[in-house]
Amino acid sequence: MAKPVVKKEYTLSERIYLWEILKGMKLTWGHFWFNFKACWRPGPHTIPTCWQYPEDRTREISPIFRGEHMLQRDDKGREMCIACGMCAKICPAQCITIKKAKRKEGEEEKYAAKTYPAAFEVDLLRCIFCGFCEDVCPKNAIVLGQEFEFARYTKEECILDKRKLLMNYRKAKEEGKLKPPRKRVPVVPAPPKPEKAEGGEAKKSKAAVAGKTKKKPVAKKKAVESAEGTEKKEAAEKEE
Amino acid sequence: MDDWLIAIIKVVGIWVWVLLIAVVMTWVERRGAALIQDRPGPNRAGPWGLFQPLADGIKLFTKEEIIPTKAQKLLYIIGPLLFSVPAFSAYAVVPFGDKIVLGGKEIILQVSDVNIGFLYILAIGSMAVYGVILGGWGSNNKYSILGGLRSTAQMVSYEVPLGLALLGIVFVYGTFSLRDISLAQQGTFLGFLPNWGIFKQPLGFILFIVAAYAEANRVPFDLPEAESEIVSGYHTEYGSMRLGLYLFGEYVNLVTISGIIVALYFGSWHMPYIDLGAYLGPISWGIVSFCIFFLKVSFFLWMFVWVRWTLPRFRYDQVMGLGWRGLIPLALFNIFITALFIQLTV
Amino acid sequence: MNQNPTPQTSHDTGDYVTVNIGPSHPAMHGTLRVIALTDGESLIKVDPEIGYLHRGVEKLGESLTYHQFIPITDRLNYCSAIPNNVSYEMAVEKLMGVEVPEKAQLIRVIMMELARIADHQVCIGILGVDLGAFTPFFYLIIQREEIYEIFEWFNGARLTNTFGRIGGVDADLPDDFEQRWEELKPGVRKANDETEKLLTHNRIWMDRTIGISAFSAEDALNWGFTGPCLRACGVKRDLRIDEPYCMYDKFKFEVPVGKNGDVFDRYIVRMIEMEESIKIIDQAYKRYKEMPADAPLMARVPKVIKPPAGEVYSALESPNGELGFFVKSDGSAKPYRIRIRPPCYMIYQAFPELVEGELIADLVACLSSLNVIAGELDR
Numbered sequence: 001m002a003k004p005v006v007k008k009e010y011t012l013s014e015r016i017y018l019w020e021i022l023k024g025m026k027l028t029w030g031h032f033w034f035n036f037k038a039c040w041r042p043g044p045h046t047i048p049t050c051w052q053y054p055e056d057r058t059r060e061i062s063p064i065f066r067g068e069h070m071l072q073r074d075d076k077g078r079e080m081c082i083a084c085g086m087c088a089k090i091c092p093a094q095c096i097t098i099k100k101a102k103r104k105e106g107e108e109e110k111y112a113a114k115t116y117p118a119a120f121e122v123d124l125l126r127c128i129f130c131g132f133c134e135d136v137c138p139k140n141a142i143v144l145g146q147e148f149e150f151a152r153y154t155k156e157e158c159i160l161d162k163r164k165l166l167m168n169y170r171k172a173k174e175e176g177k178l179k180p181p182r183k184r185v186p187v188v189p190a191p192p193k194p195e196k197a198e199g200g201e202a203k204k205s206k207a208a209v210a211g212k213t214k215k216k217p218v219a220k221k222k223a224v225e226s227a228e229g230t231e232k233k234e235a236a237e238k239e240e
Numbered sequence: 241m242d243d244w245l246i247a248i249i250k251v252v253g254i255w256v257w258v259l260l261i262a263v264v265m266t267w268v269e270r271r272g273a274a275l276i277q278d279r280p281g282p283n284r285a286g287p288w289g290l291f292q293p294l295a296d297g298i299k300l301f302t303k304e305e306i307i308p309t310k311a312q313k314l315l316y317i318i319g320p321l322l323f324s325v326p327a328f329s330a331y332a333v334v335p336f337g338d339k340i341v342l343g344g345k346e347i348i349l350q351v352s353d354v355n356i357g358f359l360y361i362l363a364i365g366s367m368a369v370y371g372v373i374l375g376g377w378g379s380n381n382k383y384s385i386l387g388g389l390r391s392t393a394q395m396v397s398y399e400v401p402l403g404l405a406l407l408g409i410v411f412v413y414g415t416f417s418l419r420d421i422s423l424a425q426q427g428t429f430l431g432f433l434p435n436w437g438i439f440k441q442p443l444g445f446i447l448f449i450v451a452a453y454a455e456a457n458r459v460p461f462d463l464p465e466a467e468s469e470i471v472s473g474y475h476t477e478y479g480s481m482r483l484g485l486y487l488f489g490e491y492v493n494l495v496t497i498s499g500i501i502v503a504l505y506f507g508s509w510h511m512p513y514i515d516l517g518a519y520l521g522p523i524s525w526g527i528v529s530f531c532i533f534f535l536k537v538s539f540f541l542w543m544f545v546w547v548r549w550t551l552p553r554f555r556y557d558q559v560m561g562l563g564w565r566g567l568i569p570l571a572l573f574n575i576f577i578t579a580l581f582i583q584l585t586v
Numbered sequence: 587m588n589q590n591p592t593p594q595t596s597h598d599t600g601d602y603v604t605v606n607i608g609p610s611h612p613a614m615h616g617t618l619r620v621i622a623l624t625d626g627e628s629l630i631k632v633d634p635e636i637g638y639l640h641r642g643v644e645k646l647g648e649s650l651t652y653h654q655f656i657p658i659t660d661r662l663n664y665c666s667a668i669p670n671n672v673s674y675e676m677a678v679e680k681l682m683g684v685e686v687p688e689k690a691q692l693i694r695v696i697m698m699e700l701a702r703i704a705d706h707q708v709c710i711g712i713l714g715v716d717l718g719a720f721t722p723f724f725y726l727i728i729q730r731e732e733i734y735e736i737f738e739w740f741n742g743a744r745l746t747n748t749f750g751r752i753g754g755v756d757a758d759l760p761d762d763f764e765q766r767w768e769e770l771k772p773g774v775r776k777a778n779d780e781t782e783k784l785l786t787h788n789r790i791w792m793d794r795t796i797g798i799s800a801f802s803a804e805d806a807l808n809w810g811f812t813g814p815c816l817r818a819c820g821v822k823r824d825l826r827i828d829e830p831y832c833m834y835d836k837f838k839f840e841v842p843v844g845k846n847g848d849v850f851d852r853y854i855v856r857m858i859e860m861e862e863s864i865k866i867i868d869q870a871y872k873r874y875k876e877m878p879a880d881a882p883l884m885a886r887v888p889k890v891i892k893p894p895a896g897e898v899y900s901a902l903e904s905p906n907g908e909l910g911f912f913v914k915s916d917g918s919a920k921p922y923r924i925r926i927r928p929p930c931y932m933i934y935q936a937f938p939e940l941v942e943g944e945l946i947a948d949l950v951a952c953l954s955s956l957n958v959i960a961g962e963l964d965r
Binding site: 271273276277278279382385386389390459460461462466468469470471549550551552553554555556557558 | 603606611612613626627682715716717718719720721724725726728784785788790793794945946947948950951
Binding site: 010011013014015016017020021023024027028031036041049061062064065066088091092129130131132134135144181183185186189190191 | 597656721738739741783
């Protein structure tokens with residue numbers, strides 16, 4: 001196939017190679033000299049663009065970073081998860097397994113709600129850290145923390161059970177790395193005719209809208225069956 | 241007997257010294273590249289990562305030596321040897337200082353002052369190509385053979401401008417001996433310019449340095465091992481110390497080439513405008529001249545690193561074009577001008 | 587010796603050598619493979635083979651709900667995940683007939699243009715690396731790191747952003763966005779400037795790129811080129827202007843156009859596009875600031891997304907070209923079929939045509955200038 005004829009006139013400085021090469025060398029020398037001076041700075045973080053990672057952990061990690069999971073406790077030290085199973089349902093990688101249990105008498109100190117997860121497993125080998133689980137959690141119980149060092153030796157260690165998740169929370173609390181409550185994204189206000197929401201289905205939209213704007217009792221929320229709309233995030237401001 | 245002893249000491253000494261520089265060069269290359277690219281580079285092994293070459297050496301020595309099943313064993317094994325032995329032996333005629341007087345005996349700081357030093361360098365330099373082509377052919381890998389072929393074509397082509405550029409120097413100084421040329425570079429001419437080769441042969445210097453980069457397979461002429469095109473070129477299939485020989489050989493080549501550049505074009509061990517030899521004693525002058533020489537050499541070694549991390553790579557046919565259509569006519573022109581000038585002034 | 591399969595060709599392979607390049611080769615981005623029939627250094631016939639990174643993304647979409655597919659789209663073009671997310675979300679929104687709030691659209695524009703800059707930086711940096719110039723890569727990649735920082739502070743992920751939700755975005759811009767952006771802008775410009783200084787007028791670079799794998803506008807259109815590769819051929823086609831989405835018609839920016847469609851033009855087009863992206867972000871952020879702080883960011887969408895039965899195709903101008911999603915719904919909570927139209931796929935088809943008769947070194951240059959991303963190509 002005929003290729004288009006290419007004609008480009010080189011200027012003299014381009015033609016003789018050396019001029020542009022010298023200009024380039026001047027530029028690289030500038031970088032070299034800057035970094036050479038920076039090398040003598042005390043501390044592990046010498047060259048501004050590089051962090052000497054294992055020693056130098058001064059790089060600021062975003063507080064909303066999506067790292068290793070943890071299960072939060074409320075300010076009384078009770079587990080907040082109500083085992084509603086929304087996170088397990090929304091998870092694209094299906095890495096969360098929850099076993100639900102009812103709170104018994106005398107366990108009010110341990111669990112915040114009437115139900116609690118008897119088992120809560122997160123498979124880090126499957127997880128893709130999309131953050132949907134924390135997005136969908138009505139109690140802000142499961143969050144993705146700032147921990148990003150996932151290397152483990154065995155497969156079993158990669159499966160976070162409830163104990164490890166709660167431990168992650170304790171560790172984060174001690175280090176002051178708790179995740180700030182997520183800001184609720186404002187939604188377009190309800191149209192004049194609340195019966196019909198745009199989109200395919202209108203049946204449950206009323207409840208959904210109510211859920212977005214005002215608090216609902218916990219018991220009622222269990223009625224909300226399929227919780228795959230992730231924009232909702234009402235109970236972010238917990239019972240505090 | 242004494243002469244023998246001195247010769248052996250000089251040979252061993254310079255061999256160790258060049259090897260040492262080559263080893264340090266691997267470190268300089270990495271650190272220099274890193275600093276140019278806004279990163280710290282290897283800084284774990286020892287202070288400032290200075291033991292990194294040592295760690296690399298240990299790694300290369302302790303690795304298993306693998307010969308590919310269908311490789312041609314003999315060629316595969318002698319390839320690195322043929323590459324590194326000429327690299328080490330080329331330094332023999334390059335000086336590394338003026339002279340030193342020990343116990344009333346005058347010792348010139350040069351392994352041997354051959355009166356055809358130039359020809360020796362050119363001859364030995366062309367030997368290296370055998371190592372490359374045999375290694376490339378012997379490893380039975382298509383990338384290797386492409387690298388070997390590229391290298392052969394490039395080295396053979398650039399021998400010509402290299403030799404022609406050197407011819408200009410020979411015209412000017414009227415000798416083939418590197419020591420005599422070095423000695424002739426003392427003092428000034430035209431009243432203010434040092435008597436250095438670069439001022440007498442500016443075009444020749446540029447031609448020589450370009451051709452030397454090509455001979456040493458450095459960027460922008462690193463096509464024989466162009467990583468992104470043919471993986472590693474001729475040493476794709478090599479591992480352990482055989483690979484180490486290729487890599488060390490390359491750095492030793494750099495030292496030799498820098499030494500030649502300094503000896504021919506940059507006034508060898510002379511400082512500009514000042515003759516230190518007149519003020520210093522015979523022993524201290526020997527040491528000082530050695531230091532001056534290697535300061536200059538290290539500048540050119542750094543140039544190799546600096547240029548490498550600045551420029552893109554040529555293409556195969558463009559390298560050939562530059563060599564045959566650009567450098568050789570220029571070199572001939574240079575010779576013509578030099579000859580004319582000499583003819584008119586003498 | 588013959589461990590490589592011969593290419594399917596009717597050529598008489600007598601004097602030619604088959605060189606198998608890839609799938610693991612320093613210059614084959616990701617896992618591409620090219621079987622080249624060579625005569626010395628020049629390429630007689632080139633046979634690209636794809637599918638080494640095939641993960642069944644489209645089929646995966648059929649067993650996930652509409653929302654669950656968003657993180658999967660991150661993994662298509664991993665150099666710039668955000669346009670992938672947005673393109674998919676736009677397709678579903680179009681199917682549902684949802685109007686995205688203006689402020690959310692502005693955030694999308696800002697983030698997409700940032701992703702475009704990041705993508706072009708990677709592409710140009712890698713092009714440099716493949717042509718032997720290592721240093722510009724680092725200057726560019728440092729700035730990309732700063733862009734990733736903004737992404738990280740926006741919603742917590744750097745590479746696989748999972749940006750946005752169907753009907754809007756998942757987070758507002760961080761409070762210190764303006765400060766970060768003002769810090770980033772001169773950095774990006776400086777890095778581009780330095781890259782230009784090191785490469786553009788360097789004769790070695792010009793020789794290596796000008797006229798290499800040149801393509802005429804007609805051929806490019808016939809092969810279905812889009813994006814910078816098409817614009818380098820001289821066709822002024824940009825979905826941001828031709829079929830505006832996300833309020834792109836409200837911004838003033840130039841669409842750079844090349845002449846020859848060679849590697850150099852693609853490089854220059856990408857360079858200029860980065861500068862234009864900076865302008866777009868500036869304008870978008872100015873509009874964003876004029877909006878009230880509590881302006882909605884999400885349209886009203888039901889929690890379970892069940893679009894009405896039907897099918898829709900929606901495309902946007904991703905950094906590589908037209909990135910389209912075809913979504914067919916049967917009214918259930920899971921899509922009936924998802925088809926992705928990646929820009930690379932169409933461009934890579936023409937690869938044998940582009941490099942035929944060139945040298946092996948040009949094959950590498952051409953491949954990196956096309957910015958073929960294996961994740962997007964193989965899906």
